Every structure is written in structure tokens, then in C-alpha cells.
Amino acid sequence: MSDVDFKQALTDAGIPTTEDGLRKSWEKEVAAQGSKLSNTSAYSPFWRLITALVTKPVMWLIGFVSDTVLPNFFVKTARDKWLDTLAWAVNVERKGATKAKGMLLFTRDAAGGALELPAGVLVQSASINGHIYQVATTQAATFADGLMQLEVPVEAQDFGSGYNLAPGYYAILPVPIAGIAQVVNADGWLIAPGADPEPDDQLRLRVRNQFSAVNQWHTDAVYRAMISAFPGVRPDGVYFLHGAPRGPGSANAYVLFDADVPAATYLEQINAHIRDQGNHGHGDDLLVMVMPQTQHALKLTVWPRPLLTVDQRTKLQADIALFIRAAFRESTAGDYQPTLTYPQSRFSFSRLGEELHQQFAGIESLRFDNADIVSELTIPRITSLQVVLA
Numbered sequence: 001m002s003d004v005d006f007k008q009a010l011t012d013a014g015i016p017t018t019e020d021g022l023r024k025s026w027e028k029e030v031a032a033q034g035s036k037l038s039n040t041s042a043y044s045p046f047w048r049l050i051t052a053l054v055t056k057p058v059m060w061l062i063g064f065v066s067d068t069v070l071p072n073f074f075v076k077t078a079r080d081k082w083l084d085t086l087a088w089a090v091n092v093e094r095k096g097a098t099k100a101k102g103m104l105l106f107t108r109d110a111a112g113g114a115l116e117l118p119a120g121v122l123v124q125s126a127s128i129n130g131h132i133y134q135v136a137t138t139q140a141a142t143f144a145d146g147l148m149q150l151e152v153p154v155e156a157q158d159f160g161s162g163y164n165l166a167p168g169y170y171a172i173l174p175v176p177i178a179g180i181a182q183v184v185n186a187d188g189w190l191i192a193p194g195a196d197p198e199p200d201d202q203l204r205l206r207v208r209n210q211f212s213a214v215n216q217w218h219t220d221a222v223y224r225a226m227i228s229a230f231p232g233v234r235p236d237g238v239y240f241l242h243g244a245p246r247g248p249g250s251a252n253a254y255v256l257f258d259a260d261v262p263a264a265t266y267l268e269q270i271n272a273h274i275r276d277q278g279n280h281g282h283g284d285d286l287l288v289m290v291m292p293q294t295q296h297a298l299k300l301t302v303w304p305r306p307l308l309t310v311d312q313r314t315k316l317q318a319d320i321a322l323f324i325r326a327a328f329r330e331s332t333a334g335d336y337q338p339t340l341t342y343p344q345s346r347f348s349f350s351r352l353g354e355e356l357h358q359q360f361a362g363i364e365s366l367r368f369d370n371a372d373i374v375s376e377l378t379i380p381r382i383t384s385l386q387v388v389l390a
Contacts, residue, residue: 004077007066017062022055075207079200087203090210094203097159098231100194102185102263103151104135104170108143109181115143117152123183125169128322128335133163135170156194161232163194164259166330190262193232205235223253223274227288230270232257239291239343239377250285254292256343256379259332261290291343295383298324299369303390305362313389316362321387323359327352328382341380347373 007017016022072082084094104123108115117137124134135154143150154170156163170185206228212221220240228235237256245252255267270288302320304313325331327338327347338355341347349368357363373380 004071004074006070007062009070010062010066015062017066019051019055019059022058023051026050026054075204078204083200083203083207087207090207092203092206092210092225095195095198095229095231097197098192098195099159100135100156100161100163100190101138101192102135102154102189103191104137104154104189105149105151105184105186106141106143106180107149107182107184108179110179111146111148114145115179117141117143117150117177117180121152121177122157122174123154123170124172124174125165126172126318128326128331129319131162131335133157133165133170134174135163153191160194160196160334161258161332162334164190164232164257164262164332166260166325169330188261188263190260190266192266193257193260193262195231202234202236209235223286226274227253227255227270230273232262233270234258241377246285246287250287253286253288254290254343254377255288256291257329259329291379292377293381294373294375294378296370296373296380297384298382299386299388300324301367301369301388301390302363303365305364308362312362316360317387317389320356320360320363321385323356324352324385324387325382327355328380330382341373341375343375343377343379345375347375347380 011017016025071077072079075083075086078086087094106117117140119137119140121137122134123136124132126132134157136157138153138155141150141152165185167185167187167189170189171183173180173183206225209221209224209228212219223240224235224238227233227238233255237258239254239256241252241254244250255270267288267290274286274288300320302317304316308316322331323336323338326333326336328341333340336359338359339348339351349370349372353366353368356366
């Protein structure tokens with residue numbers, strides 16, 4: 001976390017931080033008081049008593065000061081409740097965990113008659129590196145006669161950003177329902193993103209940003225503070241475009257979400273917070289938008305190790321696809337941890353290939369057909385992905 005050595009800082013200040021240093025300090029102080037010591041051996045009863053009664057408690061105190069107290073005095077190195085206290089001092093609170101909410105599209109196999117879906121129907125994803133995510137319908141819904149498809153509101157079974165999966169991931173009914181042929185989270189399914197309890201590194205960024213926003217003039221820092229206070233928005237995921245992109249006095253703020261992009265209604269909540277409460281700046285007009293996307297068709301050829309069985313090859317192929325999709329932000333770092341795509345950066349397929357080798361021992365060799373993606377103020381997304389086993 002930090003290259004600051006607080007124990008060395010104590011030493012530089014002349015404070016002894018080792019048992020040997022403390023012993024020399026005791027001897028010096030005893031001599032200064034005019035006492036004579038005839039036996040200063042470490043095995044003498046006197047010095048064993050001094051070590052037990054004085055030296056060891058002082059060592060505990062020095063360790064507590066250097067390893068806990070001093071690091072937690074500073075935003076750069078503070079953690080947990082200590083960081084919460086520093087954040088409170090600049091009017092920032094750690095964001096709590098939230099559950100993902102959205103709409104799933106149910107399709108039935110015949111249009112005739114009415115079909116009722118009860119509340120609490122579970123829909124889950126396939127296993128993503130051992131993790132299965134489930135959402136449940138939050139209210140009963142009914143297919144009217146002649147209606148083939150129906151959108152039903154759902155909520156994640158638990159808190160966290162891992163449930164913000166990209167379209168197409170929620171497609172499994174663990175308990176089949178008679179008359180239902182298919183279920184899927186379609187484009188724009190996410191109404192409100194799930195979020196984990198805000199980690200220290202993100203809270204630390206918001207605290208640092210608050211020092212720039214303290215004047216409350218409507219600068220980037222002030223807008224970043226307002227926008228990143230919403231669940232699912234990282235403080236380092238807000239990008240600004242100046243230069244009057246929509247005419248004089250206008251600026252855009254683009255938000256990069258960790259996984260799936262929430263529905264337009266969620267962005268409207270953020271814009272309403274800025275617009276309706278009189279939070280204007282950059283001239284007159286700031287509009288919060290989702291980070292623009294570029295679309296890419298990916299193809300990867302993989303040579304598996306020859307001793308893999310048919311089932312192992314099939315699983316390897318599916319897991320590689322999920323890993324690549326994770327790199328393109330279709331799931332979160334709780335499942336796989338590849339190098340992610342970012343705006344204003346180069347996405348390296350050679351690095352992605354290296355990470356695939358590290359993650360999957362069953363890969364003998366691989367080759368991407370794609371060249372590196374160089375992004376401006378955009379984020380790359382996948383239109384199609386082919387993983388071909390050679």
C-alpha cells in the first residue's frame with residue numbers, strides 16, 4: 001500500500017525501536033542518574049526484570065505506534081474505521097453495499113391462454129470460475145392471452161457488484177417452469193447496479209478528491225464527488241469532456257461502470273441530482289452519460305494440451321471465453337482478474353494471451369486474430385467472440 005516506513009521515521013527521530021537500542025538507552029539513563037551497574041549481562045536477574053517490566057511493553061507500544069497509529073493518521077495509508085474517520089472530517093461517508101435490480105425477459109412456448117409467474121422465481125447464471133449468481137422475481141406477473149414475452153422485475157439474491165452481469169448471462173431456470181421456453185437478461189436489463197461495500201482504495205480516492213472540491217465551485221472535482229456518491233460509480237471511473245461538446249457552456253461527464261451498464265433511468269437520477277438541485281457549472285450545462293462504446297468481433301484459436309479429455313477441452317473452451325469477457329467488463333473482478341479495458345489506453349491482446357496461459361494450465365498455445373485496441377474517450381465491448389480449439 002505504501003512505501004512509508006514509519007518505524008524508520010521513529011528511528012530517525014532518535015527513538016529506539018529495538019530491544020538492543022532500548023537497553024542501551026536504559027544504561028545511558030542509569031549512568032546519567034549516577035547509578036553504578038556491576039552486572040549488565042543479558043542473563044543477570046536485574047536486566048531480565050527490566051526487560052520483562054519495561055522493555056517488552058515499550059516494544060509493544062512502539063509496534064502499535066509504528067504499525068497502526070501512525071499509518072492511520074494519513075489518508076494515503078489509513079484503513080477501515082480509521083479511514084472512515086478521516087473521510088468524515090471532509091464530509092465523505094463510505095458507500096454501503098447494494099443489491100442489483102433489473103428486468104428479465106421471460107418467453108413462453110405457446111401464446112394461448114394466460115400463464116402466471118409467481119414471485120420468487122429464481123434465475124441464475126452459468127458458473128463463472130466457480131461462482132453462480134442468482135436473481136429472483138420480486139412480484140407475481142401474468143402472461144395475457146396471446147402474449148409471448150413478458151418483462152418481470154428481479155433483484156439479486158445478495159449484495160455486491162458481481163451480480164451486474166452483461167446481457168445474456170442470466171439464462172438458467174434452476175427449477176423449470178411449465179410453459180416457459182426461455183429467460184434472459186436482455187440489453188438494458190439493469191435498473192440499479194449492485195455494489196460491494198466501498199473498498200478502502202475507492203474511498204481514499206473520494207477523500208483525496210474532496211480536497212480539490214472543498215471550494216464547492218463547480219469544477220471537475222466537485223462534479224466527480226457528486227457523481228461518484230452514487231452506488232456502482234467509481235471515483236476513477238468519471239471522465240470529463242470539455243470544450244463545449246454540445247454548444248457554448250456545455251461539458252460532458254462520462255461514467256465507466258464495472259460491469260453491465262445500468263438503464264437510462266439510473267443515469268437520469270444522477271443528472272436530476274445535478275440539474276434539479278441547482279448544481280450547475282462548466283458554464284451552464286453538464287450532462288452525465290455512459291462511456292461511449294466501440295464494438296469488436298474477437299477470434300481466438302487455442303491449441304489445448306494433447307492429454308485433455310473431450311470434457312476437459314469443452315470446459316477449457318467455455319472458461320477461456322468467460323475470462324476474455326471478464327477482461328471486457330462483462331463480469332467483475334470477483335470472478336476472474338484479467339487486465340481490464342480502459343478509456344484512453346491500449347488494450348494488449350499479447351498481455352491477455354499471457355494471462356490466459358497463467359490462468360489455464362491446459363493451454364499449449366494460442367493466437368488472437370485481433371490487433372491491439374487503442375481507445376480514446378470510449379470503452380471497447382464485444383459484439384461476437386469465437387474461441388476455436390485447434
